Amino acid sequence: MNLRVGIIGVSQTKYETNKSYQAITDTVFEVVQEAMADAGVSREDVDSIVTSSVDLWDGRTASNQMLTDVVGAIMKSESRVAGDGLGATFQGMMTILCGASDLTLVVSQCRGSMGDPYGISNWVFDPIFQQPLGLDYLSAAALQANHYMKRFEITQEDCARVVVKNLNDAQNNPQAQVAKETTTDDVMHSPMWAYPIKEMDAAPVSDGACAIVLASQKKAKALSKNPVWILGAGCCVEAHYLGDRDLTEGEALAKASKKAYEMAGIHDPVKELDLAEVSAEFSYQELLWTELMGFCGRGNGIKFLEQGMTSAEGALPVNPSGGMIAGNPVTVAGLTRLVEAVLQVRGKAEARQVQNAKMALAHGTTGCCGQGQYVMIVGN
Amino acid sequence: MKKDNQLEELLRIPVHMKLHYRFPAGTHYTRFFREMKDSGKIMGVKCTQCGRVLVPPRPVCGECFVKTGDWVPVGPKGTVKAYTSIYIKFIDGSTGKPRPSPYGSGLIQLDGAFSTINHILEEGDPEKLYIGMRVEAVLKEKREGNIGDILFFKTIT
Amino acid sequence: MGRRTAIIGTGQTRHCSKREDVNQMELVYEAATAALKDAEMTVKDIDAVVLANMELFEGRALPDMWCGEGAGAFMKHAFKISTGGTSGTSGAISGYYHVASGLFNTAMVVGFEKHSDGNTSAGMALTDPFWDRHIAAAAIGNFALSVSEYMADRGVTEEQSAKVAVKARRNACNNPHAHLQMPDLTVKEVLESPMLAYPVHRLEMCPQSDGACAIIYAGEELAKKKCSRPAWVRAAVTRHDHIYLGEVKNRLSTIRSLKEAARVAYKMVGIKEPLKEFDVAEIYDPLTYAEIAWYEALGFCKDREGGRLIDDGLTRMDGELPVNPSGGVISTNPVGASGTIRVAEGALQIHGKGGKRQVPDVNLVLVTGYGVYCWSDVMILSGRPD
Known part of the structure; x- marks a missing residue:
């Protein structure tokens, strides 16, 4: 990129099992105002808005309609990416890079509690071959988990260690929905949902929203003392039919991360990145994704974790x-990862702050078993 | 495109959708429906900046991008600002069944409100409907706390 | 402004009330291949794909996951834009951003809808659940x-x-x-x-029609090379x-x-x-x-x-x-x-x-x-x- 896009404001809600005490519009208005306040801008300064949401999760058609007022889009440009919040960030970034906007607000919201998240995920599968089989994100992920674990001799205890790390670390995150001292025994004794995935291996059902303010290089410098820059970005989608894919490979993620690294000039992600926020809805996915993004060799995700490399004090x-194990507002997840990455790079991540974080990776995914993958590198 | 006889031979796979949702109404819709259920009053909310009285009430005035303020009673009388008579069968989203047609539908500006609301008119004959006609909300006897508590708007003189 | 960007190819399906000879993904494919042919390009020449439709009309979640392959999105940057009736133009504007931003040399946008696969009037009725859903036609x-x-x-x-x-x-x-x-x-x-x-x-x-339409964008240099009148x-x-x-x-x-x-x-x-x-x-x-x-x-x-x-x-x-x-x-x-x-x-x-x-x-x-x-x-x- 010749010109960089800056992130000058971020906000996220607390992730909760059920936010039904608030209308969606109230929740979104709150995060939008907070993100604008964080950026020191008002609605008049914002040129365009990008939202992300999915009709079936919202239970209404053209569901971005309900947000027009509360994202400040009256007589402004709004577009919606029907997918992960990180996808909306891509759209926002391009809006600025092509000169159509100097300041773009990106907003993502989802209420997992409102419908039946796994039931809805059945409607992601093609209606002819896969949907009638009753596949959903959980059962499909269980297929992927078994294949991956068999291929690399990963045990259920290994996957449980991912949960232990995340739920323990989540205690430092005031926005987390699930955060507690956890042992591998706790995870191993939680109810089996779809072999080998147990209740605690899976992300909870969450409600939440995020908003960020993107700015052109010029505007970011003018408005912010310490903008965080998008240094690299990659997105890639692979085959839809599960049978067309080797679920233990993930060419889309490998390609998306490679592109993001190239743009950011990263040769050795472990050395050059200071942290990664990864969208793993199930424990095994964190291991699989870290391998595919080149943090370690294939099958070494668990070793990498056991060596403490991925712990809060690790390399x-x-x-x-x-x-996501600590909170999973479905289509918001990728934007949550980006907000966390930005807070870290700013040095404002409080108790969960990684020392001297200067460059961070945010990862988002859409579809089943990581069919669509987004990687963004941010740094100061 | 294939020829008709070839088309006949192709399979059609039926998939039925049954999903259940619980929509959180939030503070404003909750109060609006409660007031209507309990006291039969229709309430609007006033923007603290532009002063417009908005019905349905909502937490944010999109025009001014500020939280709305005081609640004010509106109607139950109002003026028809736009009208139509619906002839074709439409699915009533609340019942999933088609509504009997033709029926009158209008945008009604309740007395005291800035915005109009879309609702059903007692009068369904387009020859008798006109912009500016006066109407009044007819509420259900046993109200349930949803928009169906307003049955329709009857014509008044 | 961003770099100069032009449309160098378009393709459409035959639009009619029921395209029972194809599924949604095949419908997308029909438009996408027509556009590639028009632009004298192959799917390898496309860097990014934008899909646009109203997902609830066919009762789909993330239809780009399934139908994207019909637009050649396999192993490419792709997502879906959905903004109600403007989906098709908003998707086209997004495709323009992809190339004008300088991030991609080419982008294909495919707007599609297969009304006959779903229940459009039910989809239309699913508006504001508290208000319009009961009374709007x-x-x-x-x-x-x-x-x-x-x-x-x-x-x-x-x-x-x-x-x-x-x-x-x-x-x-x-x-x-x-x-x-x-x-x-x-x-x-x-x-x-x-x-x-x-x-x-x-x-x-x-x-209500079944149909799809594809357009192909290219940055200035390529547009001038590939198209006599971009x-x-x-x-x-x-x-x-x-x-x-x-x-x-x-x-x-x-x-x-x-x-x-x-x-x-x-x-x-x-x-x-x-x-x-x-x-x-x-x-x-x-x-x-x-x-x-x-x-x-x-x-x-x-x-x-x-x-x-x-x-x-x-x-x-x-x-x-x-x-x-x-x-x-x-x-x-x-x-x-x-x-x-x-x-x-x-x-x-x-x-x-x-x-x-x-x-x-x-x-x-x-x-x-x-x-x-x-x-x-x-x-x-x-x-x-x-």
């Missing part, structure tokens, strides 16, 4: 926030 | 309400509305992709067609307005979002007299009355003069500014594709590939998208990059 902390 | 009811206001405010007549329908369905006969082609339609037949919602008759309203994007503007029908008076007359988007776009290109300066307009006309209202909002004429434009034939194929040579949305309406079709038809006119619907010597084209009165997109395409 490359992964999910010091607790990740 | 979906799009047609809302349109009809606005028409009553518009007729009272601007004095447009039923005959003028019917003339728009006649013009559109006759133009559609020149478009091999169009859904409703009616060469002999008369004003009388339009007004005698069944009443949907007073005063809107069936033949004044858009149909359709350069000169402006791409979106404006949104209040979603509650009752919060804006006289929706059709005022249509703030369209007026403002057009004002900004005209300023970017220096348009002062749109009726004279544009060679073709492809505008999103969900029903006949809207087309007349958009004439006024887009500054083709003064307020109250929209009906006269139709009476005088100024927007016919042989008029001063042919509007919707394709037959428009009232002839063909696969919703998620309807906006993309406007952009493709606009580009086609610049490419000089309009066949029987080609307007001579097209240089400057106006394209609009529309969604439930709240959303408007305006694009200006030109045969010249600046």
Whole structure:
């Protein structure tokens, strides 16, 4: 990129099992105002808005309609990416890079509690071959988990260690929904959902929202003393039919991260990145994704974790926030990871702050078993 | 495109959608529906900046991008600002069944409100409907706390 | 501004009420391959894919995951834009951003809708769960309400509305992709067609179609190499307005979002007299009355003069500014594709590939998208990059 896009304001809600005490519009208005306040801008300064949401999760058609007022889009430009919040960030970034906007607000919201998240995920699968089989994100992930674990001789206890790390670290994150002292025994004794995935291996159902303010290089410098820059970004989608894929490989993530590294000039992610916030809805995915993003060799995700490399004090902390295991507002997840990455790079991550964090990776995913992958590198 | 007889041979796979949602109404819709249920009053909310009285009430005035303020009673009388008579079958989203047609539908500006609301008119004959006609909300006897508590708007003189 | 970007290829399916010979992904594939053929490219030449549709009409979540493969999204950057009726134009604008931002050399946008796969009227009814869902009669009811206001405010007549329908369905006969082609339609037949919602008759309203439309963007260097007459994007503007029908008076007359988007776009290109300066307009006309209202909002004429434009034939194929040579949305309406079709038809006119619907010597084209009165997109395409 010749010109960089800056992130000058961020905000996220606390992630909760159920926010039904608030209308969606109230929640979104809160994060939007907080992100604008964080950026020191008002609605008049914002040129365009990008939202992310999915109709079926919102239970209404063209569901961004309900947000027009509260994202300040009256007589402004708004577009919606129907997918992960990190996808909306891509759209926002391009809006600025092509000169159509100097200041873009990106907003993502989802209420997992409102419907039946796994039931809805069945409607992601093609209606002819896969949907009638009753596949959903959980059962499909269980297929992927078994294949991955068999191939690399990973045990259920290994996966439980991911949960232990995340839930323990989440205690440092005031926004986390699930945060507690956890042992591998706790995870191993939690109810089996879809072999080998147990209740505690899976992200909870969450409600939440995030907003960020993106700015052109010029505007970011003018408005912010310490903007965080998007240094690299990659997105890639692979095959839809599970049978077309080797679920233990993840070419989309490998390609998306490679592109982001190239743009950011990263040769050795472990040395150069200070932390990674990774969208892993199930414990095994954190291991698989870290391998595919080149943090360690194939099958070594668990060794990398056992060596403490991904712990909050490790060489490359992964999910010091607790990740999705600590809170999973479905389509918001990728934007949550980006907000956490920005807070870290700013040095404002409080108790979960990684020492001297200067460059961070935020990862988002969409579809089933990581079919669509987003990687963004941010730094100061 | 294939020929018709070839099309006949192709399979159609039926998939039925049954999903359940619980929509959080939030503070404003909750109060609006409660007031209507308990006291039969229709309430609007006033923007603290532009002063417009908005119905349905909402937490944020999109025009001014500020929280709305005081609650004010509006209606139950109002003026038809736009009208139509619906002839074709439409699915009533609340019942999932088509509504009997034709029926009158209007944008009604309740007395004291800035915005109009979309609702059903007692009068369904387009020849008898006109912009500016006066109407009044007819509420259900046994109200449940949803928009169906307003049955329709009857014509008044 | 970003780098110069042009549309170098377009492709459409045959649009009709039921495409039972293909599934959604295959429908997307049909449009995508047609666009690749038109641009003389292969799928390898495409760097990024944007899909656009209204997912709930087919009851899908993340349909880009399944249908993306039909657009060649496999192992590429891809996502889906969904903004109601404007999905197709918003997707087209997103595709433009992809290339103009400098991040991608090429991008393909595919708008699609397969109404016959789902239940569109149920999908339309799933609006605000607390309010509209119980009482609104979906799009047609809302349109009809606005028409009553518009007729009272601007004095447009039923005959003028019917003339728009006649013009559109006759133009559609020149478009091999169009859904409703009616060469002999008369004003009388339009007004005698069944009443949907007073005063809107069936033949004044858009149909529901199955169809997909693809466009291919390229950056300046490649566009000049690959295309003898690229359709350069000169402006791409979106404006949104209040979603509650009752919060804006006289929706059709005022249509703030369209007026403002057009004002900004005209300023970017220096348009002062749109009726004279544009060679073709492809505008999103969900029903006949809207087309007349958009004439006024887009500054083709003064307020109250929209009906006269139709009476005088100024927007016919042989008029001063042919509007919707394709037959428009009232002839063909696969919703998620309807906006993309406007952009493709606009580009086609610049490419000089309009066949029987080609307007001579097209240089400057106006394209609009529309969604439930709240959303408007305006694009200006030109045969010249600046």
